[in-house]
Amino acid sequence: MGSRSSHAALIPDEDSLRRETGFSQASLLRLYHRFRALDTNKKGYLSRMDLQQIGALAVNPLGDRIIDSFFPDGSLQVDFPDFVRVLAHFRPADDEDAGLRDPREPEPLNSRMNKLRFAFQLYDLDRDGKISRHEMLQVLRLMVGVQVTEEQLESIAERTVQEADEDGDGAVSFLEFAKEEEENGSGRQLVVSTTVCLKTQLPGRFLVMVISVWNYWKLLGIITTTAFIILL
Amino acid sequence: MFLLLPFDSLIVNLLGISLTVLFTLLLVFIIVPAIFGVSFGIRKLYMKTLLKIFAWATLRMERGAKEKNHQLYKPYTNGIIAKDPTSLEEEIKEIRRSGSSKALDNTPEFELSDIFYFCRKGMETIMDDEVTKRFSAEELESWNLLSRTNYNFQYISLRLTVLWGLGVLIRYCFLLPLRIALAFTGISLLVVGTTMVGYLPNGRFKEFLSKHVHLMCYRICVRALTAIITYHDRKNRPRNGGICVANHTSPIDVIILASDGYYAMVGQVHGGLMGVIQRAMVRACPHVWFERSEVKDRHLVAKRLTEHVQDKSKLPILIFPEGTCINNTSVMMFKKGSFEIGATVYPVAIKYDPQFGDAFWNSSKYGMVTYLLRMMTSWAIVCSVWYLPPMTRETDEDAVQFANRVKAAIARQGGLVDLLWDGGLKREKVKDAFKEEQQRLYSKMIVGNHEDRSRS
Numbered sequence: 001m002g003s004r005s006s007h008a009a010l011i012p013d014e015d016s017l018r019r020e021t022g023f024s025q026a027s028l029l030r031l032y033h034r035f036r037a038l039d040t041n042k043k044g045y046l047s048r049m050d051l052q053q054i055g056a057l058a059v060n061p062l063g064d065r066i067i068d069s070f071f072p073d074g075s076l077q078v079d080f081p082d083f084v085r086v087l088a089h090f091r092p093a094d095d096e097d098a099g100l101r102d103p104r105e106p107e108p109l110n111s112r113m114n115k116l117r118f119a120f121q122l123y124d125l126d127r128d129g130k131i132s133r134h135e136m137l138q139v140l141r142l143m144v145g146v147q148v149t150e151e152q153l154e155s156i157a158e159r160t161v162q163e164a165d166e167d168g169d170g171a172v173s174f175l176e177f178a179k180e181e182e183e184n185g186s187g188r189q190l191v192v193s194t195t196v197c198l199k200t201q202l203p204g205r206f207l208v209m210v211i212s213v214w215n216y217w218k219l220l221g222i223i224t225t226t227a228f229i230i231l232l
Numbered sequence: 233m234f235l236l237l238p239f240d241s242l243i244v245n246l247l248g249i250s251l252t253v254l255f256t257l258l259l260v261f262i263i264v265p266a267i268f269g270v271s272f273g274i275r276k277l278y279m280k281t282l283l284k285i286f287a288w289a290t291l292r293m294e295r296g297a298k299e300k301n302h303q304l305y306k307p308y309t310n311g312i313i314a315k316d317p318t319s320l321e322e323e324i325k326e327i328r329r330s331g332s333s334k335a336l337d338n339t340p341e342f343e344l345s346d347i348f349y350f351c352r353k354g355m356e357t358i359m360d361d362e363v364t365k366r367f368s369a370e371e372l373e374s375w376n377l378l379s380r381t382n383y384n385f386q387y388i389s390l391r392l393t394v395l396w397g398l399g400v401l402i403r404y405c406f407l408l409p410l411r412i413a414l415a416f417t418g419i420s421l422l423v424v425g426t427t428m429v430g431y432l433p434n435g436r437f438k439e440f441l442s443k444h445v446h447l448m449c450y451r452i453c454v455r456a457l458t459a460i461i462t463y464h465d466r467k468n469r470p471r472n473g474g475i476c477v478a479n480h481t482s483p484i485d486v487i488i489l490a491s492d493g494y495y496a497m498v499g500q501v502h503g504g505l506m507g508v509i510q511r512a513m514v515r516a517c518p519h520v521w522f523e524r525s526e527v528k529d530r531h532l533v534a535k536r537l538t539e540h541v542q543d544k545s546k547l548p549i550l551i552f553p554e555g556t557c558i559n560n561t562s563v564m565m566f567k568k569g570s571f572e573i574g575a576t577v578y579p580v581a582i583k584y585d586p587q588f589g590d591a592f593w594n595s596s597k598y599g600m601v602t603y604l605l606r607m608m609t610s611w612a613i614v615c616s617v618w619y620l621p622p623m624t625r626e627t628d629e630d631a632v633q634f635a636n637r638v639k640a641a642i643a644r645q646g647g648l649v650d651l652l653w654d655g656g657l658k659r660e661k662v663k664d665a666f667k668e669e670q671q672r673l674y675s676k677m678i679v680g681n682h683e684d685r686s687r688s
């Protein structure tokens with residue numbers, strides 16, 4: 001009861017989160033309800049287990065890597081602000097001219113560079129800023145399972161690293177990765193488009209009070225009326 | 233008691249007597265038709281009036297929202313992800329094509345950007361996936377004057393609040409005690425009636441009587457919930473020696489189906505009130521109750537069900553193969569156990585109209601008593617029941633394929649989404665076979681090309 005309240009004030013630090021991620025209030029509310037739905041034991045944070053429960057994610061070959069991206073630096077919990085910050089990477093990039101943005105402000109989370117950084121860290125497990133041949137091989141193995149032989153995979157990994165590697169250190173750094181994708185222009189693909197883009201307002205305080213008081217007295221009302229009937 | 237002035241005591245007596253008379257009249261007015269299976273059409277009238285009021289309420293809210301130049305929070309039953317269903321191959325080709333300026337016939341085997349597809353799919357499922365949302369109540373398009381389904385608090389005018397208050401008064405002070413009294417009557421009649429019938433010697437008369445006692449009590453329970461049910465295609469109703477299969481939304485499904493036909497129930501033996509009811513019912517006619525320990529043994533279960541089905545004098549079995557309650561927007565995987573028995577299957581599709589009261593039992597959120605209270609304080613439970621033509625297993629089909637065929641028929645008839653996922657996903661993890669399927673498709677893309685290359 002009252003679990004579906006549209007009260008935006010339920011979200012902690014809502015204003016700063018909105019500014020930081022660029023989500024509209026309606027989208028944030030949606031994501032908050034989603035967060036609560038995934039949080040099965042109502043702990044207030046999500047664990048790896050909660051994300052693994054999503055069937056469609058568990059069958060995604062990169063499912064584990066994607067889940068790892070929510071838990072950087074070995075942490076075991078992700079709270080709502082961090083959850084939203086990761087998802088903010090997938091907002092459609094704003095079409096404004098980069099020159100109009102204030103250079104002193106941090107880059108928005110959904111800028112092309114930040115999207116590519118997110119994709120880069122799916123490859124770069126040990127976070128050393130480079131994708132080695134070994135790391136490339138690991139990701140490839142995740143994506144093909146047992147369908148492809150070791151030799152074939154190794155040759156594919158070798159060829160890919162060679163093509164992208166410019167300074168000849170045998171690994172792909174982030175800049176090389178970004179340059180490769182720049183030529184391809186495929187950063188546009190890291191976008192999840194949703195159909196929620198409505199604005200809502202804070203609900204009327206009086207009405208919320210009335211309804212919460214009613215929720216409190218409901219049980220009392222039931223008891224009194226049944227007692228009334230029985231006594232009659 | 234208190235010392236009342238003569239005038240006051242007159243008023244108290246008058247009030248007390250009139251209320252009691254009113255109440256008893258109502259009870260009689262509702263129970264007697266239930267016994268004979270006659271309906272006065274009052275519930276249908278009630279439903280029509282409510283619909284008009286709901287439409288008016290939504291119009292008021294939209295008008296209120298327009299005045300403030302906002303849009304209402306509209307729930308999306310089809311999920312919030314705006315996507316076209318394309319296959320893995322097409323999407324990855326799209327990704328490669330959109331960036332690459334190289335000629336298409338020179339398609340490389342593997343691109344760094346291939347992971348973007350999996351990454352994006354993963355994020356989409358985190359934001360909104362098909363299965364998790366089936367385990368919470370369906371969202372409504374227009375408000376039904378229950379505070380539990382309202383998302384647009386701020387657009388409610390004074391008139392609407394008054395209407396809502398009136399609704400609360402009617403539901404809690406008038407409908408609820410009435411329904412509780414009816415439910416009480418129904419259940420006690422069931423227990424007493426079946427026990428009495430149980431003392432008779434086995435024979436045609438006993439069967440006849442037990443059927444009618446069951447029917448009468450289920451009808452009273454249906455009225456206790458103010459359930460307005462429309463049955464379609466009653467000529468396809470299950471017959472003896474068959475298995476009736478339906479989609480599961482709540483424990484009320486049993487009452488809804490059993491008030492229009494004679495079934496043998498299948499289930500686990502419970503303690504408490506349920507146990508009393510079960511023991512009484514089994515005296516009148518043979519139901520199949522399993523002990524908790526027997527439930528794990530699939531062979532035993534199958535054996536008992538087969539025995540029951542083969543005895544043509546016994547009533548058709550009622551089974552819900554999903555195994556768990558789903559929120560009535562989709563049908564999940566059917567467990568193959570009941571389809572292995574080899575009897576004729578009579579599928580039934582049940583679709584609730586959530587406008588009048590949401591019948592879905594979210595067992596992780598509400599216990600049984602809270603659930604029943606919520607049911608009894610909604611406006612009504614409106615549903616449609618379709619009896620589909622009977623199906624039998626073909627010779628070249630195995631149990632799983634047969635189960636999927638039946639599931640597809642039920643989903644199509646009820647207008648529900650047909651999902652391949654297991655309802656048990658609520659509690660368990662998914663199988664690896666699906667992941668391997670995706671891996672296979674992707675590897676064909678990068679290695680299949682490799683073979684072409686080595687050939688040329």
